[in-house]
Amino acid sequence: MKPARWACCSAPGAAAFARDAVRAVVRVAAAVLAAGGAALAMAAAADVGDGVIELRRAQLLVQDTMTPPPEHAAWQPVELPGWRNATTWYRLDFDTARATEATRGSWGVYLPYFYGGGRLLVNGEPIALIPEIGSGHRVRWERPQLVVIPDALLREGRNTLHVRAAIAHLPSGARLPRVTVGPLAELQPMHDRRLFWVRTMPQVTVACCAVVGLFVLAIWLRRRDEVLYGLFGLAALLWGVRTLTFVVELLPESWWPYWRVLYHGATGGFIIVMTIFSLRMGGWVRPWLERALVGYALLGPLAYLVSGGNEQLIGRWWIAGTIPIGLGMVAISVAAAWRRRDAATVALMLGIGIATASGIHDYMLAWGSPWLRAVAPEWSGHRFFLLHYGADLLLLVMGAVLTARFIQTLGALEDLNRTLESRVAQRERELEQNYARVAALQRENAAADERQRIMRDLHDGLGSRLFTSLSRVERGELDRTAVAQSLRECIADMRLALEAMAPDGHDFLVAWGNFRFRWQNELDAAGIASQWQVDAPDDASDDAIALPPHCGLQLLRIAQEALTNTLKHAQAQHVLVRLAARDDTLVMEIVDDGRGLPDEVPAGGRGLDNMRSRAQRLGATLTMQSSRHGTQLRLELPLGSPAAPADTTAASAVAAA
Amino acid sequence: MSVSVLIVEDGPEFMRRFSDAVLADAGLSLAGAVSTVAAARAMLDATRPDVMLLDLGLPDGDGVEVIRHAARHHPQCDVLVVTMFGDDGHVLSSIEAGATGYLLKDAMPERIAAAIHEVHAGGSPISPGIARRVLQRFRVAPEPAAATRAAPPAAPDASPLTERETDILRLVAKGLSFETVGQVLGISPHTVVTHVKRIYRKLAVHSRGEAVYEAGQMGLL
Numbered sequence: 064m065k066p067a068r069w070a071c072c073s074a075p076g077a078a079a080f081a082r083d084a085v086r087a088v089v090r091v092a093a094a095v096l097a098a099g100g101a102a103l104a105m106a107a108a109a110d111v112g113d114g115v116i117e118l119r120r121a122q123l124l125v126q127d128t129m130t131p132p133p134e135h136a137a138w139q140p141v142e143l144p145g146w147r148n149a150t151t152w153y154r155l156d157f158d159t160a161r162a163t164e165a166t167r168g169s170w171g172v173y174l175p176y177f178y179g180g181g182r183l184l185v186n187g188e189p190i191a192l193i194p195e196i197g198s199g200h201r202v203r204w205e206r207p208q209l210v211v212i213p214d215a216l217l218r219e220g221r222n223t224l225h226v227r228a229a230i231a232h233l234p235s236g237a238r239l240p241r242v243t244v245g246p247l248a249e250l251q252p253m254h255d256r257r258l259f260w261v262r263t264m265p266q267v268t269v270a271c272c273a274v275v276g277l278f279v280l281a282i283w284l285r286r287r288d289e290v291l292y293g294l295f296g297l298a299a300l301l302w303g304v305r306t307l308t309f310v311v312e313l314l315p316e317s318w319w320p321y322w323r324v325l326y327h328g329a330t331g332g333f334i335i336v337m338t339i340f341s342l343r344m345g346g347w348v349r350p351w352l353e354r355a356l357v358g359y360a361l362l363g364p365l366a367y368l369v370s371g372g373n374e375q376l377i378g379r380w381w382i383a384g385t386i387p388i389g390l391g392m393v394a395i396s397v398a399a400a401w402r403r404r405d406a407a408t409v410a411l412m413l414g415i416g417i418a419t420a421s422g423i424h425d426y427m428l429a430w431g432s433p434w435l436r437a438v439a440p441e442w443s444g445h446r447f448f449l450l451h452y453g454a455d456l457l458l459l460v461m462g463a464v465l466t467a468r469f470i471q472t473l474g475a476l477e478d479l480n481r482t483l484e485s486r487v488a489q490r491e492r493e494l495e496q497n498y499a500r501v502a503a504l505q506r507e508n509a510a511a512d513e514r515q516r517i518m519r520d521l522h523d524g525l526g527s528r529l530f531t532s533l534s535r536v537e538r539g540e541l542d543r544t545a546v547a548q549s550l551r552e553c554i555a556d557m558r559l560a561l562e563a564m565a566p567d568g569h570d571f572l573v574a575w576g577n578f579r580f581r582w583q584n585e586l587d588a589a590g591i592a593s594q595w596q597v598d599a600p601d602d603a604s605d606d607a608i609a610l611p612p613h614c615g616l617q618l619l620r621i622a623q624e625a626l627t628n629t630l631k632h633a634q635a636q637h638v639l640v641r642l643a644a645r646d647d648t649l650v651m652e653i654v655d656d657g658r659g660l661p662d663e664v665p666a667g668g669r670g671l672d673n674m675r676s677r678a679q680r681l682g683a684t685l686t687m688q689s690s691r692h693g694t695q696l697r698l699e700l701p702l703g704s705p706a707a708p709a710d711t712t713a714a715s716a717v718a719a720a
Numbered sequence: 721m722s723v724s725v726l727i728v729e730d731g732p733e734f735m736r737r738f739s740d741a742v743l744a745d746a747g748l749s750l751a752g753a754v755s756t757v758a759a760a761r762a763m764l765d766a767t768r769p770d771v772m773l774l775d776l777g778l779p780d781g782d783g784v785e786v787i788r789h790a791a792r793h794h795p796q797c798d799v800l801v802v803t804m805f806g807d808d809g810h811v812l813s814s815i816e817a818g819a820t821g822y823l824l825k826d827a828m829p830e831r832i833a834a835a836i837h838e839v840h841a842g843g844s845p846i847s848p849g850i851a852r853r854v855l856q857r858f859r860v861a862p863e864p865a866a867a868t869r870a871a872p873p874a875a876p877d878a879s880p881l882t883e884r885e886t887d888i889l890r891l892v893a894k895g896l897s898f899e900t901v902g903q904v905l906g907i908s909p910h911t912v913v914t915h916v917k918r919i920y921r922k923l924a925v926h927s928r929g930e931a932v933y934e935a936g937q938m939g940l941l
Binding site for chain 2: 575
């Protein structure tokens, strides 16, 4: 049942279902316990089935012999259940005449408990021999005994049953319950019922506690902050160990002290762990109190070892000390339930209350409380120890409460995830907006940079050219043709700028194509044969030469200046214009076969200086060779030059816009 | 038989310049010189000129409307768009509207007359920038190294351009003159000019087809 509960909570999606399931489990558990109580009560009832004889009186004789004392010995009459502090013989008489014909058949003797073992004889003949303490082992029979009486032994009328009740260490002394004699068919169910409650249940409890305890402790080991899980796992394990001491009925003599230490440690430990659990569950963390409680828990087993196994001291007095602790735990749980007022703490309070009450009941039963015997003589005669069931119920409640918490946590986690997701989404949106803002800003900056360049260019290029022309026209230095020529140069310069700044991207070859188209016509018109070569990388992408527009413009200006010189002054026949982009270097060569540069720079011919300063600004090297057989201009521009990348990014930001 | 020319230009200086160029050429006759869209339409219908010189920015509307009018009602009329720099977007949209050439505003008078004769004779000028735009318009990769690489795989929507036309556009886009293009391709410059004119027609048809398709998409047809 418990493992199944834990298994179902591992599916977080079924949170609501699991919550209902936990409630159902609690209800079922309560019902089972109520039914169990009823069954126990039924088993305790004196008046049982047809032809069944319950023997409430016997004769006893304290005598440690293997054969029953003779008839004439000093037998004493006694009411059952009987108890003597030494191995005792009991003699019980019963009359089969009371049995009807119909119920005849196989008969048996049923002993609800027979802790120390011993012998049973019917009419002097042994019918059962149940191991007793001795020869290196100890016994502690929790199970009920059902012994078959061979038909041949049973006489019509009066029969005698001799029982040797051997002394046991726990519970101490030799005890004989009320003995039931009757047809097996009637006795078997009584025996089975008791067997289930006092033996099968503990076995199941041991298995469940081991599985659940280890499982929960494993969870706790991975999640140390979840102290409640750790406490619950520990409580389950301790309870399993304690119950195990009831399941093992026969063990070697030498193990006995350790066995008892284990028993006491587990019992005390369970109570203490439960107390700490209920404190923590109520939200009280009191380290000193917890340490004191743990100290008390350790005190019992230690004292047992030190005192050489003083059962009286530990079993009676130390265990008694746990009763106020248990009551304190009840008080704590009541306070917690009052404070929290939720189903979990109320259920825990009820569980702790029931467990504590059954613990007190067991304590009184174990030590033969006269008060209990007076209040419930029949019940106490059956010696049902209730803590087994009370503690099981408590563990069940704890498990249910923790499971509910676990499921709640999962639900909270899911909520949290949803909140987080929406927050992340919101953050993403904000980031996107930020990014867009930054990008817009970058674009604006880039655009501003570009505008600045264009303005500077207009100012230095077209502007200064126009102003020079204007002043020369005003001084009357220029005739009509010269003015037209000057204006044409201005237009050509503007055209160049437009070509370079065309929105076709950064492919210098596009601008170069337009430049070539225009200049070839001009050179043709002037009768200069031009040869154009483009030697660009032949890679897969494109034979593009990526250059920021203003770089391209400067290159075109230099080329235009050089070609203008060729056209105007060189008196050349041929011109070779070569553009090559190899190994990250752009080379532009303009070679003519004219008369070369004049020795002195002509008036107004600042062209050469202009070309040099432009090349310098680009980070390019310009070499000029001039002779009487022609002029050769060579410009080398490293494509990865420091000036270019910064400009390229700015330009690409513009392009991205 | 002289070529009759209609001039549509709102700037008086340039109208005079163009008129002078036409009048100075014995092979040309001036059909009219107007400065508005409305007048241009009226004169087109009235005089049915052989060639129209058209500036796009007119006071009462867009010169492209005049081109459309001419293309629809007077397909025999060649339209030369007057442009400042020759490769702007206006030229392309004019060609798509049905213009068959363009003329630079600062062209020398003899160049103006020559251009009119050329366009009437069936030729069309084209600058590298426009060639590039045309290639983009037909979604043809603009710059494969034609010599070293195999012909590009046919685009899914097959370009209406022939291989020869595409080659011409690519070479022109590189800045080669018609003469050089002719040398490279082993054809006469005149043939190059004819090809370019055909490319212009295709562009106009292509854009009209697209317009029809898009109008259909928008539910106008």
